Each structure stands twice: as C-alpha cells, then as structure tokens.
Amino acid sequence: MEHTATLLSLMAFPDIDPVIFAIGPVQVRWYGLAYVAGILLGWRYARMLVSNERLWPAAGPRMTPLDIDDFLLWATVGIVAGGRIGYILFYDFTAVAANPVRALEIWNGGMSFHGGLLGTLIAMLLFARSRGIPVFNLFDVVCAVVPVGLFFGRLANFINSELWGKLTDMPWAVVFPTGGPFPRHPTQLYEAGLEGLLLVSVLAWLIYRRQALKRPGMVAGFFVIGYALSRIFVEFFREPDIQIGYLAGGWLTMGMVLSLPMLAVGLWAVATARSRA
Secondary structure (H helix, E strand, C coil), X not given: CHHHHHHHHHCECCCXXXXXXXXXXXXXXXXXXXXXXXXXXXXXHHHHHHHCHHHCCCCCCCCCXXXXXXXXXXXXXXXXHHXXXXXXXXXCHHHHHHCHHHHHCCCCCCCCHHHHXXXXXXXXXXXXXXXXXXXXXHHHHHHHXXXXXXXXXXXXXXXXXXXXXXXXXXXXXXECCCCCCCCXXXXXXXXXXXXXXXHHHHHHHHHHHCCHHHCCCHHHHHHHHHHHHHHHHHHCCECCCCCCCCECCCCEXXXXXXXXXXXXXXXXXXXXXXXXX
C-alpha cells in the first residue's frame, strides 16, 4: 500500500490547463492550437519540398508553391470535416443518433485520424483533378507532412487527459485526472513519438537520401504503412473507447480494424511505385 501511494505521488499528471486563455465565452484550447500549428508547419514543409527541383523527376508536370498555398484551405476542410464525421461514424454513432446536437460538440470525443485521412484523401483527389496535378505526387507531399500534425495532435490529447492507456507499473506511467487513481500508459506520447517524430524522420530520409519523390506513391505508401503499424502497436497498450470496447473475443480494437486496410493499401502503393515512375 505504501509503495502504491509513493508511486502515485511521483506520477501525478502535469498541471496543464487545456484552455490556454479565455476572452469571455471564447476559449482558446491547446487542442485547437495543435491543429493550427500542425497545418501551418506542414504547409511550410510542403512548400519547401515542391520548391526543391532536385527531389522531383526531370520531366512531367510539377506542383508549385502556389498549388500548396491554394490546397491549404482544401486540406483544412478535409481534415476537420473528415475527422469529425469519421469519429461520429466509427466511434460515437449511437450517441449522436440519439442526440444529433452532439455532432457539433467536438469536446465530446473529438476527431478521428482515419476520418481525417479519408476527408483529406477526397480533398486531394478533387484538387489534383482541378489543377491537372499528378495525384500520387500530391499524395506524397501531403503524407510527408502529416506526421507533423500528428505529433502536435497527440501532445494535445495528452494535455486534454484523453485517449490514455491501460493500467501499468512502468516507471514512466502517468496518473491521468480522467483515468482513475492508478498509473497508466501515456499512449498519447507513444503515438507522438512513433506517428510523429519517428515517421517524419523516416519519410525525410526516404525523400532526401533515397529520392523517393521520383517514384510516385512511394512516400505515401511508407507513410500509410508506418502509421498503420504504429497505431496497431500502440493499441495493445491503449484503453479502448468505452462506448465500443474490444471486438472479436476481447483483444481487437476499432483502431486496429481501421488500420489493417491502410496497411494493405500502403504495401500496394510501395510495390507499384516503380511502375508509376
């Protein structure tokens, strides 16, 4: 009992208010700031990629920084609308069906990465068609910068004390205010490291060292594979959504189910990248 009390006192959750500041009824939250930071930094990185002629094939249509500037609005709408709709459909449909107003309450559950990915995919297809841009080139640029947004988003999940992991006695466990009085895996930080820092580093190595942008679909494929594997791995430590729980006999989660098709698509994109080049 004494050991447990000592452990809990050492692993208290950092005292970070999810609300940065408020002006009257208007609140500025870390969660919203994370989306803004991820989108803006991703935009700057994308402009840098399309401006570097050495990274691209010598022949064929090319994207320009202006294309990236114009796509920013399309991407923002795809991320936000797809992320929210995806969360409702995949994780919270029953509650929203009973109370449709809940669909607008983004603080009740939030966003789904898989939904945001689908929303951004639709935005990319429409934008590429309207501009005559090779769609796989746009896929590659966007996927190269997505881990930047994932990193900030997972840090915001940690600050919000949401999406925490299972009970554990590991020395880096955290006692979350919303997770009961026991230490848990900080799975938000696991995902920030794997889906964010590690994945953006691997993709940058492929782009700058292996000239992966000269093989359309290569970067996008490795991103999808990397995200799917990272998410499936972290799901073993993450507490499943309470409204869904475990699937298929008590070990499979919705995050795993949604990541498996991504893994297959990523493998196909990498395997066929040379033929597109």
